[in-house]
Amino acid sequence: MIPTLQHLPHSFKQLLMMMTLTLLLGVTMGLGLVMTTTGGDPSGIRDHYQGDVFVEGQIPEHYPMPVQELLITTHNHILTFTFIFGFLAGVIQFSGRLTPRQKRFLSIEPFISIVVT
Known part of the structure; x- marks a missing residue:
């Protein structure tokens, strides 16, 4: 029979908790990066990957990826x-x-x- 989480050793549960919290931190930082680079707005995301609309005589802030x-x-x-x-x-x-x-x-x-x- 496979043990449930409550029956696992305390040290193993701590390991699982630390791995889960570290994953949570990494994903949260990734979402923070998206928010700072694109503003979380669909048009900001589009501009980030497709680049700004080209207007002659102006230097675009974002270039196409x-x-x-x-x-x-x-x-x-x-x-x-x-x-x-x-x-x-x-x-x-x-x-x-x-x-x-x-x-x-x-x-x-x-x-x-x-x-x-």
Whole structure:
């Protein structure tokens, strides 16, 4: 029988908590970066990646992001979120408070979201 989180050693629970908090900090800082570089506004995000509308005689503040850089960024995000969601799915599997159906949904849905978005 697989133990639930409440039956795991205290030191292992501390390890899981620190890893989860560190992931939370990293994702929060990533969202903060998006907010500071784009203002969190759809037009700011568009300008950041597509560059400013060109007006003759003016120097644009944002230049278009090259396709190669977009692919590298997408590649890195897909790999990173796969590891994050894999770790969290592993933790969810040890939960004693969720039904098997809830565990399955919470473990699989993030991976579907990666592919769809």
